[in-house]
Amino acid sequence: MTFFYRRPRASGAAPRRAAAGGKAGAAALADALQALRGPFIVADLETTGLSTATCEILEFAAVRVDTSGALEREYTQVVRTRGPVPSFITRLTGITQAEVDRHGVPVVQAFSSFLDFVEDLPVFFHNASFDRRFLGAAADQTGLPFSNATHCTLALARRAWPELPSHKLEILARHVGASDPTHRALADVRTTVAVALAASAQLGAA
Secondary structure, three states: OOOOOOOOOOOOOOOEEOOOOOOOHHHHHHHHHHHOOOOEEEEEEEEOOOOOOOOOEEEEEEEEEOOOOOEEEEEEEEEOOOOOOOHHHHHHHOOOHHHHHHHOEOHHHHHHHHHHHHOOOOEEEOOHHHHHHHHHHHHHHHOOOOOOEEEEHHHHHHHHOOOOOOOOHHHHHHHHOOOOOOOOHHHHHHHHHHHHHHHHHHHHHO
């Protein structure tokens, strides 16, 4: 595992929500488009289910994108969950209990490395509210605050292509000519980068 220097961050600060909710739509859109000028982070989590009360983060992944839109570096880490990996999650993601036992690390270690990687850059997620909930739970569990500005590529895609019948990541991947997502966090992050940059170009030209 690679560790990165983390810039100091305000202790206990809540994540700033910039792309969906909390601000007027026009201001949120402007914030997101400004962030996409780079550098920025695109991230994704795989989890053992949908509820933060009963489920855990299973995998972290993130990429850093520079001002030209190129991928500079990547981070990915499987988490050694406290409970067993549910069989339906293995079928969905391909992450097996054997992989978790062999390569997983405790959530505090994985989350700390994730925070080191993202530094204080803006972070984009597809359906960001879901990921923020799990990151908030991880912050409560580990005492490590996540306070980065966050943006939602799902919200951007809805603005960029309102004519699409669905804005699921696999639909958007086909629309922009990106690789299909696989429900492995790093593969989905790479697809989300392509969607984010295409949405930025579409909205910037509008």
